[in-house]
Amino acid sequence: MSDLIKNIKGTQDILYEENDIWQYLENFIHHYLKKYGYSQIRTPIFESTYLFSRSIGSQTDIVSKEMYSWIDQGGNHLTLKPESTASVVRSFIQHKLGKKNPINKLYYIDTLFRRERPQKGRFRQFNQFGVEALGSKYPEQDVEVIALAYNFYKSLNIDNLNLKINSIGSPEVRLKYKDVLTKYLLQYKNKLSQISQVRLEKNPLRILDTKVDFEIEIIKNAPHILDYLNKEDKNHFSDVLSHLDSLSIDYTVDYKLVRGLDYYCHTVFEILSDNLGSQDALCGGGRYDYLVEELGGQTTPAFGFAAGIERLILVLNKKHLPISKSSDIYIVITDKKYLEYSLKISDSLRAENLIVVNDLLRRSLKSQMKDANRLNVSHTIIIGDEEVENKQVVIKDMKSGNQDYIKFDRIKSYFRNK
């Protein structure tokens, strides 16, 4: 016999009740984001590889080693989306959305692909929701998105949140800071890990979020990017912080937070959870005022974030979610000759928005009752010889055990009055 085919490492099947949580969350996300005036955008699951190398940055982990890319039969270089911002911006430019509206507040729920090392909270196929607000350069836009993200978790009763925020200034500031930081780190070059030594040359800012103890010590005395911001950047950032204060949103300014991707500038933020272990970021984002132009559009200031749904599910207190677990009705028949009755009654009750289950395995009465119990239905409808003769059914309340004899034409109204 051939080997059993299994799912690919870092992917997962979502089965049975777990889907109730996913569906609940997806509905919650749609409803929540519409309250802030965001509308959904759906972009393709794969794009031109060039889109990502150009926007995310060729030195980033994502582009240099994590993308699922291939060349198709037509010679096109394609990649499964590793993140959504680049696609949203591509679509924004392509459909001239900036001309249609001075401000575009978009959100997505997407499945993404990165060839990372799988572990708790980190997969190779995973899901994110996020927003991209294109058009406003003002700090109130930053605050709207940060507050939206923070309150999202609060409204799902997720505690132990840690909002970290920083400003990485304009690209010129970042360039200047990159030099200063490199100079500082070069003093310790031989002490740095192999990975950090490579990063020192390619992307030194990434070393700031090292998890290695002795590197953390070195970073403690590194120069702070906030000290290199120009006056305008500083004002923008202090406005963001004072608006957050007035909304009573707790935050920590973290000069080490730079975010991995090239396109960020000015305000960046992350929300972490104490309950997640090493992969503790629930969401992250920031301002990206130059990406639209970088990808060939008109200069458009923008702010966005992306949030992992798998990680959200890990910290969610599932017990308190208003998810109804049971089906409403199970139809039990004592003989297959009553199948037609059973199918007709089911359909008429489904038209009343009830959840109705039929036995499809021609099981015994006892087995059907057992199945009804397993499914935790509130009622069973029993159809047998005597019942059909009298043009009625037995309806059993599974909680109380009470049984009622109900005429065929009264079944619907019986449940309407329940």
Ligand code: AMP
């Ligand atoms: P990023 O797009 O890297 O800024 O990630 C935004 C959020 O997506 C993170 O804070 C995580 O919640 C989630 N995320 C990123 N990468 C993964 C992954 N490989 N598996 C599961 N969730 C992820």
